[in-house]
Amino acid sequence: MIPVNEPLLGEKDIAYVNECLQTGWISSAGRFINEFEDRWAAYCGKRYGIAVSNGTTALQVAVACLGLKPGDEVIMPTFTIISCALAVTCNGGIPVLVDCDPRNWCMDVSQIETKISPRTRAIMPVHIYGHPVDMDPVCRLAKKYGLAIIEDAAEVHGAEYLSGRDAQGSAWRRCGSFGTLSCFSFYANKLITTGEGGMVLTDDEALAEKVRSLRNLCFQPQRRFYHETLGFNFRLTNMQAALGVAQLERIAQIVERKRWMGHEYNRRLDGISELQLPYEESWAKSVYWMYGVVLSEDTGMDAVGFALRLKERGIETRPFFLGMHEQPVFHKQGLFHNEHYPVAERIARQGLYLPSGLSLTEEQLTKVCDAVREVLR
Ligand SMILES: Cc1ncc(COP(=O)(O)O)c(C=O)c1O
Structure with a gap:
């Protein structure tokens, strides 16, 4: 049987994971975590990267950062994985759907504006099967209505979008560079895989800090077991990040x-x-x-x-x-x-x-x- 997907791991992957095993850095601390976060953020054109346990938890913490009130709405394509919608519902929000484009199967961006209401807080474009969403109209609408963009780039590692094609000065930009918060999965069928894994990228320092805190049970740096907010254990391990770093070297x-x-x-x-x-x-x-x-x-x-x-x-x-x-x-x-x-x-x-x-x-x-x-x- 020819499998639908099989990961391809190399010598580097094995060497870096071995380094974790030999040095004992097997949990969520260690050199590969920071390196993976920094290098992935830089590759995608963002300032901060926060590694998490998978793509679903990346979406969950990204939406948690919006601080939705019950009934607040997030616009997304109906044609996507359940992770997108559950990230909104488990944060008390309501997913509002649009259809997809018949040609590229990504969200039909011409349908977004009609779905914007006074309760809309964000748009969640999801790049589908490796192909980018038409991001310029999404960014224009987000700006016009003051909405956040939660960009789901799980399926498009390294894909590029020509921004500004209607104007002078168009430029190719990597997917994942458009979101207020951009989310990735590194599941075994993704271009870069850490087995299970994910990341949130942002340019906003305060949001980065919030995601870091939410991923790590909202421990406080000054008073460790004292909690003012509830978080999650969504941490990635150094061994997983080691795989990410190895593969980034050959992206x-x-x-x-x-x-x-x-x-x-x-x-x-x-x-x-x-x-x-x-x-x-x-x-x-x-x-x-x-x-x-x-x-x-x-x-x-x-x-x-x-x-x-x-x-x-x-x-x-x-x-x-x-x-x-x-x-x-x-x-x-x-x-x-x-x-x-x-x-x-x-x-x-x-x-x-x-x-x-x-x-x-x-x-x-x-x-x-x-x-x-x-x-x-
Ligand atoms: C578009 C999209 N978003 C989110 C996810 C969820 O990622 P994970 O399986 O790492 O939780 C996937 C998984 O394939 C996906 O395709």
Whole structure:
């Protein structure tokens, strides 16, 4: 079976983790934590990095920093992972949804303004499957209405967005550089992986301090076991950070490999009329985190049927996200009843992603493409 993802670890990863084991720095103190935080923040174009236990907890602490009052709203795409919505609900807020763009599958930024209300506190753009959200309109709206941006960059390590394309002086900027608070996951299927892991980036010193405190049970520096606020234990270990540092040393190669994989899939699957392939906008440099395809209904097949047939041919796949408005858990909370987002609904049923891990060989990629063609013949 060709797996949908397999991490690719190298000599450096092993050497740095060994250093932790040999020196005894195995918990959440040690040189790799600070190094990982500083280097990741610098790579993404932010001042402060605060490493946390995973991408979900990164979103939870980032939203906690907003100090939402019950009923305050955060606008986000329906087409995303549940972590985004739960980060808002567990902080007492209400997720307000928009549909996604039919071409790049990221949030449809033209729908945001109609969803802004007096209760809106933030916008949460989520870059999807390696492709950036159109960030200029998001930033303009955030400025116009005084909203924070919680940028979810879990799936776009190293992806770039051409900011200011409508004006003179446009510039490529890395995803994760736009948020008031930007959140990352370093789960095993991400470009940079620490097994489990996450990070929050910000330019704001006070917010950085707040995230640091929340991640570490809100211990006070002067009086350790005295608490004025409740926090969490969302710490990352030095051993995990060691993996992050090792991989950051080769991030350019990792990004290049993923872009090669995306373009190679595009080239080989081009012309199959039953498939919609990932679209790279002129203002985006996607990292093709996961190579998604959307199957035409004309095949008489949905993504479940397609996945089954690919599995029979030794190809593992994953279905696309199911929109937040279709989640029973939120219906039980009285959210999103009778809301419909046709683009997200369609791609949730017809979309899946193909093997996309860094250890995928060219030979395996060829086999995947052959299997896809065979199923659709
Ligand atoms: C967009 C997005 N946000 C958040 C997360 C959550 O990250 P984690 O699995 O590290 O909790 C993921 C995980 O894949 C994700 O894709």
